[in-house]
Amino acid sequence: MQNDRRPADDHHWMQLAVELARLCPPSDSAFAVGAVIIDADGNELARGFSRESDRVHAEESALGKLGPDPRLAGATLYSTLEPCSIRASRPDSCTRLTIKAGLARVVIAWREPPIFVARCEGVELLRAAGITVDLLPEFEAAAKEPNAHLGL
């Protein structure tokens, strides 16, 4: 199943991630992001969004709802923004949490712009860990929309 990926599915799940990003409580010091985790058979495992609780990140929130789970081995994470690679307020970045969880693929709409961190290296670190990373630039504008107040 992992090699039978269809663009229509990618669009379906990224659209859901975009809708989740719109639920984020506004913040002047953090991005509004939505994330969904899908197993190898195309079933949703978990979803999350920024500040769903406390100062949680979207990917962190979705992964946190699962804990260790064998289905994560073939899973895909859809996130409207590149997973963070530096996290001052937590021991692990979302990139590190994703690598630790053993996901197979990450699909993002937008690479993190240098607003809060000089250079996000999420994509590079995920690929170095053997995770497939795909970008869906057709969703970039929709992913940026809930972040318009940051001056993007």
Ligand SMILES: [Zn+2]
């Ligand atoms: Zn993060």
